[in-house]
Amino acid sequence: MGGRFLSIGECMVELSQAGRGLLRKGFAGDTFNTAWYARACMQPSWNVDYFTALGDDAMSEEMIAFFEDAGIGTGFIRRIRGKAPGLYMISLKDGERSFSYWRDNSAAKLLAADPDRLRDAIESSDVVYFSGITLAILPREDADTLLAETRRAKAAGKFVVFDPNIRPRLWSSYDVMHTTISEGARSSSLVMPSFDDEASHFGDDSIEATIRRYRALGAPNVLIKNGADGATLNFAGQESFVPAEKVENVVDTTSAGDSFNGSFLSKYLETKDAVASAHFAAKIAARVIGEHGALVAKDKLGL
Ligand code: ADP
Numbered sequence: 222m223g224g225r226f227l228s229i230g231e232c233m234v235e236l237s238q239a240g241r242g243l244l245r246k247g248f249a250g251d252t253f254n255t256a257w258y259a260r261a262c263m264q265p266s267w268n269v270d271y272f273t274a275l276g277d278d279a280m281s282e283e284m285i286a287f288f289e290d291a292g293i294g295t296g297f298i299r300r301i302r303g304k305a306p307g308l309y310m311i312s313l314k315d316g317e318r319s320f321s322y323w324r325d326n327s328a329a330k331l332l333a334a335d336p337d338r339l340r341d342a343i344e345s346s347d348v349v350y351f352s353g354i355t356l357a358i359l360p361r362e363d364a365d366t367l368l369a370e371t372r373r374a375k376a377a378g379k380f381v382v383f384d385p386n387i388r389p390r391l392w393s394s395y396d397v398m399h400t401t402i403s404e405g406a407r408s409s410s411l412v413m414p415s416f417d418d419e420a421s422h423f424g425d426d427s428i429e430a431t432i433r434r435y436r437a438l439g440a441p442n443v444l445i446k447n448g449a450d451g452a453t454l455n456f457a458g459q460e461s462f463v464p465a466e467k468v469e470n471v472v473d474t475t476s477a478g479d480s481f482n483g484s485f486l487s488k489y490l491e492t493k494d495a496v497a498s499a500h501f502a503a504k505i506a507a508r509v510i511g512e513h514g515a516l517v518a519k520d521k522l523g524l
Pocket residue numbers: 415416446447448449451452464465466467468471474476477478479481502503504506507510
């Protein structure tokens with residue numbers, strides 16, 4: 222079996238400290254990270270495509286070349302004259318990381334402003350992946366456009382996957398955040414939240430409460446990630462728990478959830494066995510947090 226996996230969102234330029242005042246350039250962003258791990262783990266019969274908007278500057282060109290080198294399709298990407306990608310910088314002080322963002326004017330904010338292109342990309346795909354960050358960066362009316370398309374895709378029988386990835390700072394208010402994330406979940410076949418985020422921002426007092434809330438919205442399948450405490454799955458009412466792998470030396474937890482999502486989906490789409498897929502994803506996520514950076518190379522994933 223094969224098909225097309227389409228991930229929708231924003232990839233940014235990442236600048237990190239390289240010592241002696243030097244900065245290292247990379248590319249990352251939640252939905253792109255997930256596409257990266259999906260590509261690393263999926264059979265060649267699957268296409269993995271990224272949907273975003275980029276500009277016509279040198280950074281946009283480099284980013285596209287980077288996607289293609291990783292085997293990720295770029296054919297649906299919207300290009301906008303005069304625009305550039307967003308950027309963030311990671312600073313390190315006494316071992317603690319902090320992030321500065323320059324993304325308010327990024328090309329990706331316009332990714333849903335060409336509805337025909339968005340629809341074409343989704344109609345050409347079998348699996349559609351997006352996140353709360355994808356929705357948060359869009360103008361209100363464009364978030365509604367994207368939600369209309371994901372609802373349409375779900376109704377047409379496509380597998381729509383949503384990670385709420387709650388980032389309050391990206392939203393204009395808690396109200397808008399709650400409503401829009403709930404709409405994202407409603408339009409999905411599978412919701413993949415992190416329990417920490419849901420407890421902090423929706424006030425859920427247990428994993429069960431998070432599962433109930435998303436199932437009540439109409440998501441038939443929910444997979445809750447809970448860091449070192451493992452993952453709880455409810456697929457069509459059937460509940461299971463899958464422990465995390467033991468990691469002796471946690472180097473960098475960036476992308477733990479994104480790598481879990483991408484690797485889970487790669488197995489699930491082939492086997493439809495959610496529990497076995499979650500065991501596989503826990504192994505991949507454990508490898509990822511044992512290495513530096515958001516994007517760990519395929520040869521270090523133990524595949
Ligand atoms: P997010 O990065 O979205 O907050 P989590 O922290 O829940 O996601 O992590 C996602 C997955 O990564 C977990 O379900 C688990 O499999 C793995 N993981 C995360 N932290 C650890 C850890 N300290 N030890 C082992 N596995 C971990």
